[in-house]
Amino acid sequence: MDSQSSCVVVTGFGPFRQHLVNSSWEAVKELSKLGLGSDTEVELRTLELPVDYREVKQRVTRIWEDLQPQLAVHVGLDAAAKAIVLEQCGKNRGYRDADIRGFRPDGGVCLPEGPEVIASGVSMKTISRRVAVEGVEVAFSRDAGRYVCDYTYYLSLHHGNGCSALIHVPPLSRWLPASLLGKALQVIIQEMLEEGRKPELKASFAENSISVTPAKGNQLGDCSFRENSVFQSCVQSFTVL
Template sequence: MDATAKAIVLEQCGKNRGYRDADIRGFRPDRGVCLPHGPEVITSRVSMKTVSRRVAVEGVEVAFSRDAGRYVCDYTYYLSLHHGNGCAALVHVPPLSRWLPASLLGKALQVIIQEMLEEMRKPELKAWFAENSTLVIPAKGNL
């Protein structure tokens, strides 16, 4: 959640450097870097720009961004993109309010996730995902 946001923001990429602030538990990346020797920027394979253009929920603004800031959100996103070979998403949401009650935010997020899944169904992404994903077998009792 982004307490200052007035719109839902779909982040396209995570950045490796520039982390100065500690998170809520006091963690701060060594020398402000997520992954030493990692690429400077990792971009999601999901076109967040396309998703943001296609999403339409009355009363909810959806924006596209290429800079998630340098806090725990972007740090986590960068590492997720790295470990997921570009298959990750970061969605900043504004706080609940009179103009954005939980029911409307939930509906908007459902539409956004559906659009992201549609993006992943595009033939070129589907082929890439099939080649680069790994089979996950749930732990016993987590079925």
């Protein structure tokens, strides 16, 4: 990945099942109007992804090969969520639900030779504790649900050496309109970039980076954390803003 990149890619998803309006893409559209703030020299690129495993695999690969972002943030809808949820891990197996075209990955696997779990170089727990958006609760999770969102995240973490994030947002409501979700995304991504560019926090990022180990039994819901130099490129790229 090009450590000199000044591009941040943010994606949302299109309609699926009964969700004819996907709050994730509505929130990303609002973010595109707001930008990432005048104090950051980062180009914001936004993209709508279909809820389609095969198409997602192609588009995520192109994001990392063509745009080489310093950070890719994928936003998905969690219909049961009451808060915005920052996801720490992407999982390789367990993709049994069909996408909008009725397709399921062979064997329920994202990458047949890939590790069971990949975690972001961003500490989602730290970010969730630091951000504050009036009227919005922000939480973190280590299980992104094994659907196209999680599938996208795993691929992006794989291609981006951990320089990726997944944010689940609730459905739109009177209390959580797209404008508020877009503002929340702006604040969260600003915090991710701010965390990465503080020299004193490099050690913290390194500590929260992980190597991945095969999952056993019910461990798929957990991330096994230990220091791994492969994620140092993520820390380095965050510092160039």
